[in-house]
Amino acid sequence: MTLAARESLAYPETLPTRLVPDLLDRFQKVDYLQVFDTGFAVPETIDHFVSRKCRLHFSAAYELLQNPPVATSSKRDGRLIDKKAQDQALYQAWRERFDQTLDFPQGTRFDLCFFWDFFNYTDDIALKAFSDSLSPYLKDSAVGHAYVLLKEGHPVLHRSFGVAAKDEIVVRPAHWQALPAYARPQARVTSMLQDFRVNHSVLRRDGLLEISLKAQLANTQP
Amino acid sequence: MSHSTPSPAPAPTSSAPAPASVSNKSAVLGATIKVKGDISGEENLLIEGQVEGSVSLSSHELTIGKTGKLNANLTAKTIRIDGEVDGDITGKEKVVVTSTSQIKGNIVTPKMTLEEGARFKGTIDIDPAHANSSASPQPSASAATSSKSAANSSNTGSNSSSSGSGSSNS
Numbered sequence: 222m223t224l225a226a227r228e229s230l231a232y233p234e235t236l237p238t239r240l241v242p243d244l245l246d247r248f249q250k251v252d253y254l255q256v257f258d259t260g261f262a263v264p265e266t267i268d269h270f271v272s273r274k275c276r277l278h279f280s281a282a283y284e285l286l287q288n289p290p291v292a293t294s295s296k297r298d299g300r301l302i303d304k305k306a307q308d309q310a311l312y313q314a315w316r317e318r319f320d321q322t323l324d325f326p327q328g329t330r331f332d333l334c335f336f337w338d339f340f341n342y343t344d345d346i347a348l349k350a351f352s353d354s355l356s357p358y359l360k361d362s363a364v365g366h367a368y369v370l371l372k373e374g375h376p377v378l379h380r381s382f383g384v385a386a387k388d389e390i391v392v393r394p395a396h397w398q399a400l401p402a403y404a405r406p407q408a409r410v411t412s413m414l415q416d417f418r419v420n421h422s423v424l425r426r427d428g429l430l431e432i433s434l435k436a437q438l439a440n441t442q443p
Numbered sequence: 444m445s446h447s448t449p450s451p452a453p454a455p456t457s458s459a460p461a462p463a464s465v466s467n468k469s470a471v472l473g474a475t476i477k478v479k480g481d482i483s484g485e486e487n488l489l490i491e492g493q494v495e496g497s498v499s500l501s502s503h504e505l506t507i508g509k510t511g512k513l514n515a516n517l518t519a520k521t522i523r524i525d526g527e528v529d530g531d532i533t534g535k536e537k538v539v540v541t542s543t544s545q546i547k548g549n550i551v552t553p554k555m556t557l558e559e560g561a562r563f564k565g566t567i568d569i570d571p572a573h574a575n576s577s578a579s580p581q582p583s584a585s586a587a588t589s590s591k592s593a594a595n596s597s598n599t600g601s602n603s604s605s606s607g608s609g610s611s612n613s
Contacts (some may be wrong), residue, residue: 262563267555274570281564325566396562 240433259339263383290314315350334365337382341370342400348413365434375428
């Protein structure tokens with residue numbers, strides 16, 4: 222057994238959640254549930270969904286953040302860097318990276334998205350690119366769940382998450398390398414998510430804002 | 444886990460010791476063996492070697508041992524993965540993914556167990572209704588209903604049937 226595996230065994234913790242039960246209840250009568258998870262599969266999530274017909278997609282999107290792309294813009298005015306062009310180039314670089322990972326079979330439409338704390342490790346440009354890459358694969362009725370870091374200094378980073386029960390989230394130390402974090406107001410985070418609006422939010426004692434998201438799709442799906 | 448399997452072969456032909464992860468007698472593809480092609484058979488199989496192609500044991504158990512490295516699509520009644528698999532995995536009854544495994548591919552199964560410490564990224568299609576149907580003696584009952592993975596087997600090369608012991612139940 223690897224060291225990471227031993228550490229994860231020693232540190233399973235559960236967090237109560239007031240928002241996930243509502244999200245799961247929406248799909249009790251759905252025959253075939255499609256779930257997107259930004260992390261790796263964990264035993265608890267598998268166990269929770271194994272009794273129903275479903276497709277679970279674990280994207281391990283955190284891995285994509287380990288080596289951020291470096292954008293090189295060709296549009297330069299003398300020695301001054303064209304910031305807008307550079308941002309656009311960076312967006313394109315992130316978009317290509319996410320598109321490669323979020324390349325689902327045609328017809329894939331997710332009902333439920335567990336973003337966990339993924340947003341906290343993406344800057345605005347990366348978050349927008351991620352959202353746009355995921356957009357074609359969302360149902361009109363899609364809902365999501367996330368933890369938003371509002372202020373720096375809380376010891377709530379670098380963890381992996383799973384669904385232990387309807388009202389319990391299991392948390393372990395993440396086995397991937399620590400990532401830089403971006404603390405932001407909720408409004409700024411959601412302004413990057415073109416397909417979701419915040420449905421409910423709960424400020425947790427540990428400083429994270431737990432949010433449930435509801436689709437507001439404006440895109441044309443393939 | 445119990446299951447019934449016809450076992451026409453009376454004794455194992457492989458002298459390799461079965462690892463602790465395999466409870467039943469199985470044919471063994473040893474750690475130094477490399478296969479390019481399609482493997483199919485009617486008995487349990489433990490793979491500790493390397494396979495490039497496909498493995499199909501429609502009504503038996505397939506175990507990928509810790510030293511096993513497969514670039515192949517896998518189909519079996521139950522599949523346990525301790526080693527490396529790059530390919531799609533269809534377990535007609537169950538798939539067990541352990542902490543030592545490394546998997547790139549999609550999993551289709553009615554019942555799935557991810558052991559503590561295991562890491563998996565990819566897609567898992569679960570349909571518990573097929574677990575009940577595959578409990579019947581009909582080995583052709585398939586759990587793979589909705590994944591692209593089932594149609595992905597396009598390996599070419601020499602076919603080889605597994606040989607070795609017949610299976611017995613614990």
